[in-house]
Amino acid sequence: MTDSKDLDQVRSEIDTLDQQLQELINRRAGLAQEVADIKMAEAQQARADGAESAEVVFYRPEREAQVLARIMERNQGPLPAKNVAAIFREIMSACLALERPMQVAYLGPEGTFTQAAAIKHFGHAVLDVSQDTIAGVFNQVESGQCNYGVVPVENSTEGMVNHTLDNFMDSGLQICGEVELRIHHHLLAAAHTSAADIVKIYTHQQTLAQCRDWLEAHWPQVEKIAVSSNAMGARLAASEPGAAAIGGDMAATQYELQRLAENIEDNPDNTTRFLIIGSEEVLPSGNDKTSIIVASRNRPGALFALLEPFRQAGVSLTRLDTRPSRTEKWAYVFFIEFEGHLRDPNVAAIVAQLEEQSILLKPLGSYPKAVI
Known part of the structure; x- marks a missing residue:
C-alpha cells in the first residue's frame, strides 16, 4: 500500500518526538532551577529585612498534587492517566532534585513495601534512608536529619498499624500526604532453592495474615517464622539453605530471589496506605x-x-x-x-x-x- 507508512518512517517520527521531548524536559528542568533561584533570593531578602525565620521551602505537596491531578484530567490516551501521571512524577522528582535533593526516611530494610511507597510518592530522585522501626522514621524527621518520612498506617485486610498511631501521640510532626500501594505477595527463594527444599518460610506477621489461606492450602506443614519485615525475610532466604520468604517485587529484585509462586495474597485487592510525615503545614x-x-x-x-x-x-x-x-x-x-x-x-x-x-x-x- 503506497499510502501507508513503512516501519522506518514510523521509527523516524518516534526519534524526532523523542528529541523534542528531551528538549522540553530539559527546558522544564531549567525553569525549576529558576524557581529555586527566586526562592533563595526571596529568603535572603527576608533575612536582610529582619525576618526571624526565612527558610526556603522547595517541596510543596499541595502544588504537586494539583499538577498530577491536572495531568490525569487532561489525559486523552492511549496511555492510561495513571501511567502518564507516574511519568510526570519522575520528571518532577528529577527537577526537584536540581533545586535541593531531599532525604526521606522509610521503614526498612531495603526492599520493603514502605520503600516502594516512598518511591511512588517522591520518585526515584530522592535519597531514601532506611530505618529499623517506625519510631526511627519519626526520629529522623523530628531531628531534621531527613526532610520527610514514610510510614504504613492501614492495610485493607488487616486494618490499622497501631505503632504508627501511637507515635503520633507524642510527636509534633504533621501528616503531609498519603500514598496507596497495591500489595502483591510472592513466594521467594534463592536461585538454587527448589520447592522441594523448603522447610521454613520467613515473612512479616501482617503478611502471614494476608496470605493465611494460601499458605494453609499449599504449605501447611512448613514452619512459618515472623520477622521484622518482608525485606528481612528475603535477606534471610537469600542466604539460608531450605528457606523461602514472602515479599514483593522490590524484595525479589534487591536480594536476587526467584518467584516460586506469584500473587499469593488471599485478597486480590490487598492495598496498604502510607502516610508522609514532615514538619511543615500543608496548604x-x-x-x-x-x-x-x-x-x-x-x-x-x-x-x-x-x-x-x-x-x-x-x-x-x-x-x-x-x-x-x-x-x-x-x-x-x-x-x-x-x-x-x-x-x-x-x-x-x-x-x-x-x-x-x-x-x-x-x-x-x-x-x-x-x-x-
Missing part, C-alpha cells in the same frame, strides 16, 4: 483530608457527641479508630480522618466544637488525598 490543594486525635470525657454518649458536629456540617469521615489512653485506665483516644482542610471554614467550626467538649484534641495535619 489546601482543593482535594484534602484531615487527621486528628481526640479524647472525650468518660460519660454516656461521648462518641456520639464527638461525631455529631461532622453530621451537622455534612463532612464525611474516612476513618475512625480507637487506641488506649496512656493517662487513664479503660479510657480511649480516637483517631479520626475526614474530608476537608483545617483552613476550610466548616472544618474549623467542627474543630472548635470538638475542643469545647474534649479533654484532648490534637490536629495531625491536613494533606492532599492520594492522586496516583
Whole structure:
C-alpha cells in the first residue's frame, strides 16, 4: 500500500518526538532551577529585612498534587492517566532534585513495601534512608536529619498499624500526604532453592495474615517464622539453605530471589496506605483530608457527641479508630480522618466544637488525598 507508512518512517517520527521531548524536559528542568533561584533570593531578602525565620521551602505537596491531578484530567490516551501521571512524577522528582535533593526516611530494610511507597510518592530522585522501626522514621524527621518520612498506617485486610498511631501521640510532626500501594505477595527463594527444599518460610506477621489461606492450602506443614519485615525475610532466604520468604517485587529484585509462586495474597485487592510525615503545614490543594486525635470525657454518649458536629456540617469521615489512653485506665483516644482542610471554614467550626467538649484534641495535619 503506497499510502501507508513503512516501519522506518514510523521509527523516524518516534526519534524526532523523542528529541523534542528531551528538549522540553530539559527546558522544564531549567525553569525549576529558576524557581529555586527566586526562592533563595526571596529568603535572603527576608533575612536582610529582619525576618526571624526565612527558610526556603522547595517541596510543596499541595502544588504537586494539583499538577498530577491536572495531568490525569487532561489525559486523552492511549496511555492510561495513571501511567502518564507516574511519568510526570519522575520528571518532577528529577527537577526537584536540581533545586535541593531531599532525604526521606522509610521503614526498612531495603526492599520493603514502605520503600516502594516512598518511591511512588517522591520518585526515584530522592535519597531514601532506611530505618529499623517506625519510631526511627519519626526520629529522623523530628531531628531534621531527613526532610520527610514514610510510614504504613492501614492495610485493607488487616486494618490499622497501631505503632504508627501511637507515635503520633507524642510527636509534633504533621501528616503531609498519603500514598496507596497495591500489595502483591510472592513466594521467594534463592536461585538454587527448589520447592522441594523448603522447610521454613520467613515473612512479616501482617503478611502471614494476608496470605493465611494460601499458605494453609499449599504449605501447611512448613514452619512459618515472623520477622521484622518482608525485606528481612528475603535477606534471610537469600542466604539460608531450605528457606523461602514472602515479599514483593522490590524484595525479589534487591536480594536476587526467584518467584516460586506469584500473587499469593488471599485478597486480590490487598492495598496498604502510607502516610508522609514532615514538619511543615500543608496548604489546601482543593482535594484534602484531615487527621486528628481526640479524647472525650468518660460519660454516656461521648462518641456520639464527638461525631455529631461532622453530621451537622455534612463532612464525611474516612476513618475512625480507637487506641488506649496512656493517662487513664479503660479510657480511649480516637483517631479520626475526614474530608476537608483545617483552613476550610466548616472544618474549623467542627474543630472548635470538638475542643469545647474534649479533654484532648490534637490536629495531625491536613494533606492532599492520594492522586496516583
